Amino acid sequence: MKKGQTVADLYGSLVFNEKVMQERLPKDVYKAVHETAVTGSHLKLDVANTVASVMKEWAIELGATHFTHWFQPMTGLTAEKHDSFLSPEPDGRILMEFSGKELVKGEPDASSFPSGGLRATFEARGYTAWDPSSPAFIKDGTLYIPTAFISYGGEALDKKTPLLRSIEALNTQAMRMLALLGDSETRHVNTTIGSEQEYFLIDKSLYMKRKDLLLCGRTLIGAPAPKGQEMEDHYFGVLKPKVSAFMHDLDEALWQLSVPAKTKHNEVAPAQHELAPVFETANIAVDHNQLTMEIMKKVADQHGFACLLHEKPFEGINGSGKHNNWSVVTDQGKNLLNPGRHPEDNIKFLVFLTAVIAAVDDYADILRLSVASAGNDHRLGANEAPPAVISVFLGDELAQIVHSLEADEAFEGHGKSQMAGGATVLPHITKDNTDRNRTSPFAFTGNKFEFRMPGSSVSVANANIVLNTAVAEILKQMCDALEGIPEDELESAVHDLTRKTLRDHHRILFNGDGYTDEWIEEAERRGLDNLKSLPAAMPRWISDKCINLFTAHRVLTRDEIFSRYEILLENYNKAIHIESLTMQEMVRKEFDYGMMRYVKDLTKETLQKKAVLGDDVFMPEAKTIARLNEDAAKIAEKLEKLDADTKTAEGIEDAQACADFYEKTVLSDMDALRQVVDAAEMLIPDQYLPYPTYGDMLFSLR
Ligand code: ADP
Ligand code: MG
Numbered sequence: 162m163k164k165g166q167t168v169a170d171l172y173g174s175l176v177f178n179e180k181v182m183q184e185r186l187p188k189d190v191y192k193a194v195h196e197t198a199v200t201g202s203h204l205k206l207d208v209a210n211t212v213a214s215v216m217k218e219w220a221i222e223l224g225a226t227h228f229t230h231w232f233q234p235m236t237g238l239t240a241e242k243h244d245s246f247l248s249p250e251p252d253g254r255i256l257m258e259f260s261g262k263e264l265v266k267g268e269p270d271a272s273s274f275p276s277g278g279l280r281a282t283f284e285a286r287g288y289t290a291w292d293p294s295s296p297a298f299i300k301d302g303t304l305y306i307p308t309a310f311i312s313y314g315g316e317a318l319d320k321k322t323p324l325l326r327s328i329e330a331l332n333t334q335a336m337r338m339l340a341l342l343g344d345s346e347t348r349h350v351n352t353t354i355g356s357e358q359e360y361f362l363i364d365k366s367l368y369m370k371r372k373d374l375l376l377c378g379r380t381l382i383g384a385p386a387p388k389g390q391e392m393e394d395h396y397f398g399v400l401k402p403k404v405s406a407f408m409h410d411l412d413e414a415l416w417q418l419s420v421p422a423k424t425k426h427n428e429v430a431p432a433q434h435e436l437a438p439v440f441e442t443a444n445i446a447v448d449h450n451q452l453t454m455e456i457m458k459k460v461a462d463q464h465g466f467a468c469l470l471h472e473k474p475f476e477g478i479n480g481s482g483k484h485n486n487w488s489v490v491t492d493q494g495k496n497l498l499n500p501g502r503h504p505e506d507n508i509k510f511l512v513f514l515t516a517v518i519a520a521v522d523d524y525a526d527i528l529r530l531s532v533a534s535a536g537n538d539h540r541l542g543a544n545e546a547p548p549a550v551i552s553v554f555l556g557d558e559l560a561q562i563v564h565s566l567e568a569d570e571a572f573e574g575h576g577k578s579q580m581a582g583g584a585t586v587l588p589h590i591t592k593d594n595t596d597r598n599r600t601s602p603f604a605f606t607g608n609k610f611e612f613r614m615p616g617s618s619v620s621v622a623n624a625n626i627v628l629n630t631a632v633a634e635i636l637k638q639m640c641d642a643l644e645g646i647p648e649d650e651l652e653s654a655v656h657d658l659t660r661k662t663l664r665d666h667h668r669i670l671f672n673g674d675g676y677t678d679e680w681i682e683e684a685e686r687r688g689l690d691n692l693k694s695l696p697a698a699m700p701r702w703i704s705d706k707c708i709n710l711f712t713a714h715r716v717l718t719r720d721e722i723f724s725r726y727e728i729l730l731e732n733y734n735k736a737i738h739i740e741s742l743t744m745q746e747m748v749r750k751e752f753d754y755g756m757m758r759y760v761k762d763l764t765k766e767t768l769q770k771k772a773v774l775g776d777d778v779f780m781p782e783a784k785t786i787a788r789l790n791e792d793a794a795k796i797a798e799k800l801e802k803l804d805a806d807t808k809t810a811e812g813i814e815d816a817q818a819c820a821d822f823y824e825k826t827v828l829s830d831m832d833a834l835r836q837v838v839d840a841a842e843m844l845i846p847d848q849y850l851p852y853p854t855y856g857d858m859l860f861s862l863r
Contacts, residue, residue: 162413168416171413171416171417172416172417172419173416173417173418173419174417175223175298175299175300175417175418176296176297176298176299176417176418176419177216177219177220177296177297177298178296178419179195179296181219182194182195185215185218185219186211186212186215187211190208190211190212193205193208194208194212194293197293198293198294199294199349200349201294201325201329204265204293206261206262207261208261209261209262209264209265210260210261211261212261212264213259213260213261213263213264214259216259216264216297216304217246217257217258217259217304220246220299220304221246221257223299224299224302225246225299225302225303225304226245226246226247226302226303227243227244227245227246227302227303227304228243228244228246228259228263228303228304228305228306229241229242229243229244229303229304229305229306230242230267230269230289230291230306230308231305231306231307231308232269232289232307232308232309232310232319232321233310233319233320233321233451233620233622234274234275234310234318234319234320235274235275235276235277235318235319235320235725235728236274236275237320237618237619237620237732238451239451239455240269240274240310241303241305242267242269243303244263246258246259259304264291264306265290265291266288266289266290266291267288267289267308268286268287268288268289269287269288269289269310270286270287272286274287274310274318275728275731275732276312276318276724276728277723277724277725277726277727277728277731286312286313287310287311287312287313287318288310288311288313289308289309289310289311290308290309290311291306291307291308292307292308292309292321292325292444294325294444294445295307295444295445295448296419296445298418298419300418307321307448308321309321309322309325310322316718316720316721316724317717317721320447320620320622320623320626321444321447321448321622323622323626323716323717323721324443324444324447324622324625324626324629325444326714326715326716326717327625327626327627327629327630327633327714327716328351328352328443328444328629330629330630330633330714330715330716331350331352331489331629331630331632331633331636332349332350332351333633334632334633334634334636334637334640335350335489335497335513335633335636336349336350337636337637337640337644338512338513338516338636338639338640339491339509341640341643341644341651341655342508342509342512342655344509346491346493347491347492347493347495348492349491349492350489350490350491350492350497351442351443351489351490351492352442352443352487352488352489352490352625352628352629353440353441353442353443353446353486353487353488353489353490353496353609354440354441354442354443354446354447354485354486354487354621354625355437355438355439355440355441355446355486355609356438356446356450356483356484356485356486356615356621357424357435357436357437357483357484357486358435358436358437358450358453358454358457358483358617359428359433359434359435359481359482359483359617360433360434360435360436360457360468360469360470360481360617361430361432361433361434361468361469361474361475361481362404362407362432362434362461362466362467362468362469362862363432363466363467363469363858363859363861363862364465364466364467364857364858364861364862365461365462365465365466365467366465367467367853367857367858367861368467368469368858369467370851370852370853371852371853371858372743372746372747372751372852373740373743373744373747374467374469374474376739376743377471377736377739377740377743378469378470378471378474378536378618379469379471379472379473379474379475379536379539379740380474380475380476380855380858381740381743381744381747381831381835382744382747382748382752382834382835382838382839382842383475383476383839383842383854383855384839384840384842384843384854384855385476385477385839385855386854386855386856386859386860387856388431388856388860389430389431389477389478390429390430390431390478390479393429395427395428395429395430395431395432395433396426396427396428396429397426397427398427400425400426400427401862403464403465403466403862404434404862406464407460407461407464407466408425408434408436410460410463410464411436411456411457411460412425414456414459414460415438415452415453415456418449418452418456419449420438420449420452420453420456421438421439421441421449422436422437422438422453423437423438423439424436424437425437428479428481429479430475430478430479430859431478431859431860432858432859432860432862433478433479433481436453436457438450438453440486440488440609442490443625443629446621447620447621447622447625450483450620450621451620454470454618457470458470466862469481470617470618471536471617471618472534472536472537472539472540472616472617472618473536473539473540473543475855475858475859476835478859479545480539480540480543480545480617481540481616481617481618482537482540482547482613482614482615482616482617483615483616483617483619483621484611484612484613484615485611485612485613485615485621485624485625485628486606486609486610486611486612487609487610487611487612487625487628488608488609488610489513489632496608496609497509497510497513498510498513498514498517498605498608498609498610499608500514500559500608504558504559504562505562505565505566508652508655508656511562511566511659512639512655512659514559514563514605515635515639515659515662515663516632516635516636516639516662517553517610517632517635518553518563518662518663518666518669518670519635519662519663519665519666520628520631520632520634520635521551521553521603521631521669522553522666522668522669523631523634523635523666524627524631524634524706524710525551525669525689525690526690526692526698526701527627527631527701527702527706527707527710528551528603528612528614528624528627528628528631529541529549529551529614529690529692529698529701530627530692530695530698530699530701530702530729531615531623531624531626531627531628532614532615532616532619532623532624533692533694533695533698533699533729534616534618534619534695534732534733534736535695535732535733535736535737535740536616536618536619536736537614537615537616537619538693538694538695538824540616541614541693542691542693542694547600547601547602547613547614547675548600548602548675548676548680548681548691549691549692549693550602550675550680550681550684550689550690550691551602551603551614551669551689551690552601552602552603552669552670552671552675552684552689553601553603553604553605553669553670553671554601554603554604554605554670554671554672555605555670555672556604556605556672557672559605560670560672563663563670566659566660566663567660567663567664567667569660600674600675600676601613601671601675602614602675612624612628626716629716630710630711630714630716631710633714634710634713634714635662637713637714639658639662642654642658643655643658668687668688668689669689671683671684694824695729695730695733695820695824696730696733696817696820696821696823696824697824699726699729699730699817699820700817702722702725702726702729703722703723703726707722708722727816730816730817730819730820731816733820733823734810734816734819734820734823737810737823737824737827737828738807738810738811738823740831741803741807741827741830741831742807744803744831744834744835745800745803745804745807747852748796748800748834748838749800751851751852752796752838752841752842752850752851753793753796754851755845755849755850755851756789756792756793756841756845756849757793758849759789759845759846759849760786760789760790760793763782763785763786764782764786766782767780767782767783767786770782785844788844789841789844789845792837792840792841792844793841795837796834796837796838796841799830799833799834799837800834802830802833803827803830803831803834806822806826806827806830807827807830809822809826810822810823810826810827842854
């Protein structure tokens, strides 16, 4: 921040927000844009022209020379192509131009982005369409215009389009339900998201020396440091000065773009940190999370750090995730998942709560898939974070309320007190009452659900697309059952339906410890899925259930579903292929070389020692040589197997079969190789190792 500048001056200073629009746009134009942003209505070209010209003036005042349509292709990253405003005149002058057409529509070449077969059936060309519901902003001297990325046939090629469709689907069904519940005030319903972002920071010079981090984002070999996270001394610990300086600059960079970064702290693992924003409406929150990840990396680089967003950068210590806090809010600002003081009488709350519980139960496999990636597979179901089995945690009080509803009994409040007149006073459901269970993948936390499975490196769009659509589907089923019932019978019909739905989905509720083997067994008895990996879960994506869900709510077409199927599998296969090749190269060219040099030096020493002291002298070096020699033989054998199996994988045509093979065979080959390499690494002095150790990377920041 410059001297004399306050956070209020800084916040949103690079964003073409409501305030700027109100100040600069003619009233009728402002109204038209606002209407489009809220309802998605069509924007006339003359309106777009005015907005473009005002936007351009504003951007130029802030030093921008270029504009870009910013979009989120299915790589999971963001993409941009910059055009300058420059328009040379015949007389040698330069004009700065930006038309309404350029604002609303762009035509990047779609053929180099993953389209999962959509390219074959549709034209390769695609276009980007302005999303006026997410404000434009300035970054690096460029005006960024958030856009959706669509094929010429109108098929979604990105993550934003289905997200917007899913929000609309939820809005449609939620509005039906609210009308049935006698709400005539609400005009529109949206979802809110707060996504807590975990990440690691390590020294950049160390990062640059590790091919695995550079190419794959995670370490593929490396013995554990003598110290891990067992001392629990990092969580919420004092921020190191360099880290603190980074976080300070990160906050400012984000605030300028109206990204409401709020909380920052050290996480459980050494070198791990978290940033939590204040929640926002879904579309903007997803855009802002993408920006957060990008800016984290950039600011880290400026501070001499590498920011690792991979789900499992280091073996043996916690990986990183992204908690997706999610709720449903009306245009009147009412949070429909807020239980209020008397949740047992709060029918809107109970209906929406029930819908979420049923949606998570019915579509647990699709939700699991929404967070599946090669990286996240190392987290889910491994010895940490949420298990791969999805269940819903409600907390004691809410569980009791649900229980009494199911049993059709009057609710006996936990810690209740009787007021004169006999009314039961329930203590307001506080966060403390709901937030204790950290092992649940899907937890009610006071006035929102927290979905804890998303991986740290990917867009949260997918998780929310599935969540929104699944909840929309349950609300639809409930509305279908309720509509047409005479008004005087409606209240008891809602009550009965809620009770029945909760009973039907009781199995998904679990308040215990999600880490234990007992729970995994119990979950199996309950018939809950335990989809441990992406390849295991993939067939569910093209199941009739999944296709029906997305097509019924017009969130994804059949073709779009199949294209995403191809892309997910392809990305998975490519990721593990690259990991295998990187690992082979590191072991062959770097590790083996270091190990051989050490063995050579040891041998030289041994021979010299023998020459001086004779053959019978105590010779620990000889033991080490023998052990390393044995390890070298094992490494060679495991390398050979990994190499051969990777070549086999390359030849498998069918993407699903290929993914199964990568998971079952290639990944286990990599594990087996890693075990021998890591054991050998423990015998080798650091100066012989061609790359930094776990100890260096995790504990060297000051
Ligand atoms: P935690 O203990 O998980 O850190 P916090 O109360 O700090 O809990 O909230 C975590 C995240 O949840 C924050 O990003 C916050 O903005 C978000 N959040 C709070 N209320 C809502 C809501 N109604 N909808 C969506 N996200 C919310
Ligand atoms: Mg949290």
